[in-house]
Amino acid sequence: MNPAxxxxxxxxxxxxxxxxxxxxxxxxxxxxxxxxAAIGMLMSLAAGPSAATRIGxxxxxxxxxxxxxxxxxxxxxxxxVSLLDRTWARRLALLVFAGAFVLMTVLxxxxxxxxxxxxxxxxxxxxxxxxxxxxxxxIVLCAWLLAQRDRYPDAPWAIIAFGxxxxxxxxxxxxxxxxxxxxxxxxxxxxxxxxxxxxxxIVGFGAGGGLLAxxxxxxxxxxxxxVNTILNPSSVDxxxxxxxxxxxxxxxLFGTGPGEGKxxxxxxxxxxxxxxxxxxxxxxxxxxxxxxxxxALIAIRGFRAAARIEDGFARTAAAGLFALxxxxxxxxIGVNLAILPPTGLTLPFISYGGSSMxxxxxxLGLALALVRGEGTRSRGPYG
Numbered sequence: 001m002n003p004a005x006x007x008x009x010x011x012x013x014x015x016x017x018x019x020x021x022x023x024x025x026x027x028x029x030x031x032x033x034x035x036x037a038a039i040g041m042l043m044s045l046a047a048g049p050s051a052a053t054r055i056g057x058x059x060x061x062x063x064x065x066x067x068x069x070x071x072x073x074x075x076x077x078x079x080x081v082s083l084l085d086r087t088w089a090r091r092l093a094l095l096v097f098a099g100a101f102v103l104m105t106v107l108x109x110x111x112x113x114x115x116x117x118x119x120x121x122x123x124x125x126x127x128x129x130x131x132x133x134x135x136x137x138x139i140v141l142c143a144w145l146l147a148q149r150d151r152y153p154d155a156p157w158a159i160i161a162f163g164x165x166x167x168x169x170x171x172x173x174x175x176x177x178x179x180x181x182x183x184x185x186x187x188x189x190x191x192x193x194x195x196x197x198x199x200x201x202i203v204g205f206g207a208g209g210g211l212l213a214x215x216x217x218x219x220x221x222x223x224x225x226x227v228n229t230i231l232n233p234s235s236v237d238x239x240x241x242x243x244x245x246x247x248x249x250x251x252x253l254f255g256t257g258p259g260e261g262k263x264x265x266x267x268x269x270x271x272x273x274x275x276x277x278x279x280x281x282x283x284x285x286x287x288x289x290x291x292x293x294x295x296a297l298i299a300i301r302g303f304r305a306a307a308r309i310e311d312g313f314a315r316t317a318a319a320g321l322f323a324l325x326x327x328x329x330x331x332x333i334g335v336n337l338a339i340l341p342p343t344g345l346t347l348p349f350i351s352y353g354g355s356s357m358x359x360x361x362x363x364l365g366l367a368l369a370l371v372r373g374e375g376t377r378s379r380g381p382y383g
Contacts (some may be wrong), residue, residue: 308346
């Protein structure tokens, strides 16, 4: 192949910020994420028109156009944030966390309730969910606080980090958004573990989490209904799960073909939480295995890159961010396969949703910024 055909090559002596970014960015991760976004736009054509018709929009392609717009915004945000060095990635995360946390507290008074949770602001034709920005930025904030233990060992950094986590968890529970709270907790624990989690904290988290789960199950009827779809399905309406499983079974090995899905029309939230079932119905087992493989490869590559970083802050934050992405994908797939109760968590970069797309764009943009060069360059002790 003629080298000239591949485009202009930048000399190694070029030390501009753009060249440094291009050389150090993990393009394998970027390619995997953009492939997921492309699958999401394709699946919006499959699930969007029937969802728009069911909800009552005059334009059957309402969700298709918006999915393309949200995908472009999410990927553009990810690439823009990945330009930052670790110092500015941390600063951006702290600023966004402060603003989004304030908005979450305001939501308790004026928020719009959707699916049982008061988590949304409504602006004309768009809804905004600040919690999607809080989750990744909290991980970066806590990773930075935990990293301070090496520099200032006399201060109670772990307790301070836990305080921020506890305050954020309380707001999630008050909305209530238990699925988001559980996801944030698992990502926070991943970051805490990577930073050096004492064994007594593991016992405390386990006991506290178990007691909180039992309390929420008994106090919140909608949580009890969702959990019972798995534990005691005869006691609740399982129409959604039954239709999801029917769609997956109908798809077989190769699917019914693009646009030929019939069960998807009957699935509530088919374009958001249950898009995985639509993929299974129209493209079959091979397609959903391929989708799961893409998520797995992104997770493996991301965690390996995080593990190579010498800087404690960046390593902890990157591990937590990749955990946030990976666990959300795994939970959504588990819900679609009737392994887990419905949580309201979307399938990253594939499900419809502007807030989810922006949140994941920020999450992986921060992660890409932190693992640029796979931790081989010196940036100072804490970015």
